[in-house]
Amino acid sequence: MFVSLPPSAGAATMGDMLRRIVHVVFDGFQLLDLAGPADVFATAGLLARPGGYRVEVAAGRAGPVAANTGIRVEATTALADVGGEIDTLIVSGGLSVRRHLGDPELAAQLRRISGLARRTASVCNGALLLAEAGLLAGRRATTHWLAAGELARRYPDVTVDADRIHQRDGDVWTSAGVTAGIDLALALVADDHGARLAHDVARGLVVYLHRPGGQSQFSAAMTAPASPDGTMRELQAYIDGNPGADLSVPALARRTGLSERHFARVFTERVGTPPGRYVERSRAEAARRLLETTDHPLDRIARETGIGAPETLFRVFRRLWRVAPGEYRRRFTMS
Incomplete structure (x- = not known):
């Protein structure tokens, strides 16, 4: 199955008033990490007059990119070709993230594009890619509860809060696992347009504006691992x-x-x-x-x-x- 994401609603008439979102994907990315936030931004574009969003999908190469489900998404831009002013850079996560951690070109491009963006964000274990690029150094961040320990071990200069649904530290935002990308996008909309619009978007998508509790309520047992003794x-x-x-x-x-x-x-x-x-x-x-x-x-x-x-x-x-x-x-x- 092939999916091409159109610009958010209103793109034909709002022109430069749209906030440009560059969303980075890679082979094996988590489809909901892209689709969830994209739907939030599209819904906000329907309701925000003026001032919506334009979602641009970028990858190592322009063209089809296979998600973890096998569904292919069209990356309209290669990372090396991304330029100009960017409102928000968002990096997806997925089970294949670890395969991409040793890619120096990806890390370099994320650093470069982050420098063009007003703010940088990650969904799920996409936080590992931000950390690999040095974008989380000295910052507080969250990620999927399954990846929190790895993020803390690999990058000791990152303060990991494993229970947060999303975390903001300055101009860098991170989120917990998978569907928490929707929570993150709602928080970004609220930051841009206020809580009322974010509330209306949440109502339209039938989700919580502020999800009760932290992500640890979804995790496996919190007790310590068995002692070797x-x-x-x-x-x-x-x-x-x-x-x-x-x-x-x-x-x-x-x-x-x-x-x-x-x-x-x-x-x-x-x-x-x-x-x-x-x-x-x-x-x-x-x-x-x-x-x-x-x-x-x-x-x-x-x-x-x-x-x-x-x-x-x-x-x-x-x-x-x-x-x-x-x-x-x-x-x-x-x-």
């Missing part, structure tokens, strides 16, 4: 399998035969997080699974997972995932 690994399995048990430091220390002080130090060193924090997150994960798979009332879930009271369950969810337990259940229930 056999004793601590067994203890982790016990904690994860028995959330309602006595998991206090004294009780856990007794299971290992260590003094409380020595146990706390060894656990923290070998697991990577203090025992109290590990227990809290493990219990929160157990509560999250029960919210998704049962219709148990909140007081029963809090009691069975060792969290205690519904009020404590609420505080833990708000702190870890920025969402209330009841709201989490409404979004993710399997019943």
Whole structure:
């Protein structure tokens, strides 16, 4: 299947009043990273009088570019040919990003084009490409929760906030995974035209203007990886399998035969997080699974997972995932 993205609505009559968006793609890019923001900008163009957007797709070479789905998108411009004034440079993400991290020409072109743009942005793990080009150095950024650890390891000069849906640091914007590109584009529209237009665009697209909570609510387990230490690994399995048990430091220390002080130090060193924090997150994960798979009332879930009271369950969810337990259940229930 072949898709060619037309200019945003109004291009024929608004001319130079349109904000020029250069959206960079590459073989294997995530199609929604382009399509989601493009629809936001097109809808804003329908509603903004005057002042819409013109989306220009660019790649290493002009011509068809295959997305991760096999759908081909027409890149109207080669990166080397991009010039002139640019309002916003946006870089897509995708599973193929890692194949492009070692491409010095791509990094050089992103640096050059970013210098022409009023602001620079990335969707999903496209943040890795911005970081490879040196555009995130000394900045705070976010990315897909699956790629956050890699972004932090590869580029230690970037401060990674893995829970943000989108992040702005000066004239550089980054977003979380895939559909968060829509959230990012809405934020860009709000920055350009105000919250009212962004609200109207969100209503038209049937999406949140401000998505409740952070992206960690969509992620896999937040508990630490298994320790290479056999004793601590067994203890982790016990904690994860028995959330309602006595998991206090004294009780856990007794299971290992260590003094409380020595146990706390060894656990923290070998697991990577203090025992109290590990227990809290493990219990929160157990509560999250029960919210998704049962219709148990909140007081029963809090009691069975060792969290205690519904009020404590609420505080833990708000702190870890920025969402209330009841709201989490409404979004993710399997019943």
